[in-house]
Amino acid sequence: MTATGPTRPPHSAAGTQATPQLAALAQDDLVNRIAQVLTEAIMKGGFAPGARLTEATIARDLGVSRAPVREAARLLENRGLVVAVPRRGFFVRSFDAADLDQIYDLRMCLERHAGGLLAGRLTPEMDTALSAQVQLLHRLAEAGDGDRQIEEDLKFHRMICVFAGNRRLLKVFDELTAETRYGIAMIGRLYDDPHEIARTHEPLLDALRSGDATSFAEASDYHIGTARQRVVAMFGPG
Structure with missing residues (x-):
């Protein structure tokens, strides 16, 4: 019986197209x-x-x-x-006040829970990353780059969800991000002073550093709740 070499795969010659995969x-x-x-x-x-x-x-x-x-x-x-x-x-899609009110309501629930998971487990590396993100928000305010500041604002909140370690919570947060960003983009600036956007994130980081889940829940509810009120008011009646 004559020995044969391994079967040559189809379309393996040089210059042929990529495999279907x-x-x-x-x-x-x-x-x-x-x-x-x-x-x-x-x-x-x-x-x-x-x-x-x-x-x-x-x-x-x-x-x-x-x-x-x-x-x-x-x-x-x-x-x-x-x-x-x-x-x-x-x-x-067209958004109205009721749509955004519901989005922020869900965000409050998600981020309060994410902070509760992270409280007491904040590592120095996580602290450094979140602090750097707040400083970036200040630099973008100085540069007047409102579009980028919105993106980096949402990234700060996403980092908390990532560090919390719940992948399904992160998935839901990501599903809300595009809608949240679009709603804010339709309104324009939420604050007259863009530095205020950066400053509003500092109590969140302070609460995480304290390790107290209740303190974070209060800071998060105030932070997101204030943004919620501003967004809904700017959109007018639903």
Whole structure:
């Protein structure tokens, strides 16, 4: 019996296309990149509330086919930024005061619990990271970069959820982040003095350093509750 070498896998010659598995990964990456481009456009007012996301136009502008644009729109639907209307397509979601009131209500519950999990377990490395984030908020206030300050504000709160160690809590927080950021972007500045945004985070860090879960709950409720009142008031009646 003649010995034979190992069977050569199909399409393994140099210069051939990637395997289906690798092609799928590349497609997923493309969808996520398109979703990020669309998210930034929505946040910056490129698509107004109620505007239709026209697949053909977006695909042409980005130099891609319509399929990944459609998948990206579905991602934005899952994140609460667009709504799908049967036989009409995807439209940028419009928020009202009631929507944002509910978002902040859930955030208060999540972040109070996250702080309770973290209280007494704050390491020096965590403390340094959170402190650096507050200082970054001050620098962005000095630079007048309001859009970036909103992003870094939310990142501070996400860090607390990460450090709390509950992955499912973090997942829910992430699902709310796009909606929260969009709501704030629609309003503009929450505070006349952008340094006030940075200062409002300092009591949260002080409470975590104390190791007292009750102190953090009180500081968090005040911090998020104040933002909630401002946001809802700026949107007017629901």
